[in-house]
Amino acid sequence: MHGFPWWPATASAYAGTIDFLFGSLLVVAALTSGLVFFLLLFFANKYRHGSNADRSGAIRKTWRFEVAWTAATLLVFVGMAVWGSTIYLRLYNPPADALQIFIVGKQWMWKAQHPGGQREINELHVPVGQDVRLVMASQDVIHSFFVPALRIKQDVVPGRYETMWFRADKVGRYHLFCAEYCGTDHAHMGGWLTVMNPRDFANWLEDQGGQTTLAAQGEELFRRYGCSGCHESGGTVRAPHLEGVFGSPVPLSDGSVVIADERYVRDSILNPKGQVAAGYAPVMPTFAGQVSEDDLAKLVAYIESIGPERSGS
Ligand code: HEC
Ligand SMILES: [Cu+2]
Structure with missing residues (x-):
């Protein structure tokens, strides 16, 4: 399929998988509708008004044919659904050791923050051959992060984190877009994904200047916003210590248990009354x-x- 004119570049491990699925869906859909339309036209012509086709001995409905045809198509289409869902699930379950990059969409740009504290706008630099996990948020309206060469696209809805991951397997520069109409300058909301070999990537990170890591900047904010006043020992209020909370199960006051992931932490900060940790006052x-x-x-x-x-990677 890659010799096909206008076929987008492929730069991720599963781009081929997705293209193959897409191509197969297209072929099955084309064959099915082709057959239906062929029979439609064929019989419409054969038995048109005034044709001398033999109309005696009309065939009676046979259940065997009906059941076989229904079962066969059902099997093919359920098979395609299972195939598609398997790929989808893989796409939305990032490997644990992925490099994590925060992406924020806003009218009209994509901002990225690397774990080392490096920031970029409408550019995203990643190393080749490494799993990259994106944690994405929108600051205003719905955007959609789209990199055709990676075959990834994810809507980013304000008020919650979306995550997705990829592994680029070809060094190069690829377009990134916003794929959800988001206002006047939507068409200009986009930029470039740069896939580099690991050594160039390390150099690039270094060239961005000596930042403090994202986590260290967060620690500073943790004090500035007064979180530490409650959440660290000696606080005036009884609040949970946050060491070891991330990634572990948290019992809530309503009896349920959630895993503390990015979404949970985010909700804890923006909507603390929504999910209250068991044993603490809200x-x-x-x-x-x-x-x-x-x-x-x-x-x-x-x-x-x-x-x-x-x-703190
Ligand atoms: C007035 C004291 C107070 C301040 C200030 C405060 N918190 Fe909390 N926080 C609590 C209490 C009490 C809980 C437990 C009850 C709950 O879940 O609402 C909590 C729960 C949490 C949780 C969930 C912890 C768990 O074990 O499930 C997180 C995450 C959190 N806070 C982060 C923050 C951050 C980040 C800030 C600063 C932006 C902050 N908190 C500011 C008192 C505070
Ligand atoms: Cu947008």
């Missing part, structure tokens, strides 16, 4: 409207870094 104030998406990413990165699993 006294944490909301920080909605005070903490920007960029700062939220830093706070989340900090709380993640003091979690048990990933330590």
Whole structure:
């Protein structure tokens, strides 16, 4: 399929898988509708008014044919659904050791924050052959992060994190877009994904200047916003210590248990009354409207870094 004119470049491990699925769907759909239309026209012509086709001995309905034909198509289409869902599930379950990059969409740009604190706008640099996990948020309206060469596209809805991952397998520069109409300059909302070999990527990170890591910036914000006043020992309020919380199960006051992921931490900060940790009074104030998406990413990165699993990568 890659010799096909206008076929988009492929730069991810599963681009071929997705193209194959897409091509197969297209072929099955084309064959099915082709057959239906052929029979339609064929019989319409054969038995048209006034034709001398033999109309005696009309065939009676046979259940065997009916059942076989229905079962065969059902099997093919359910098979395609299972095939598609398997790929989808793989796409939305990132490997644990992926490099994590925070993406914020806003009218009209994509902003990225690397774990080392490097920031970029309408550009995204990643190393080749490494799993990359994107944690994405929108600051205003619905956007959609789209990199055709990777065959990934994910709507980013304000108010929640979306995650997705990819592994680029070809060095190069590829277009990235916003694929959801989001206002006047939607058409200009986009830029470039640059896939580099690991050494160039390390150099690139270094060239961005000596930042403090995202987690360290988050730690500073943790003090500036007064989180530490409650969440660290010696606080005036009884609040849970956040060390080791990330990635582990948290019992809630309503009896349910959730895994503390990015989404949970984010909701804890913006809507603390929504999910209250069991054994604590719901006294944490909301920080909605005070903490920007960029700062939220830093706070989340900090709380993640003091979690048990990933330590401040
Ligand atoms: C007035 C004290 C107070 C402040 C300030 C405060 N918190 Fe909390 N926080 C709490 C309490 C009490 C809980 C437990 C009850 C709940 O879940 O609402 C909590 C829960 C949490 C949780 C869920 C923890 C768990 O074990 O499930 C997170 C994450 C969190 N806070 C982060 C923050 C961050 C980040 C800030 C600063 C932006 C902050 N908090 C500011 C008191 C506070
Ligand atoms: Cu947009």
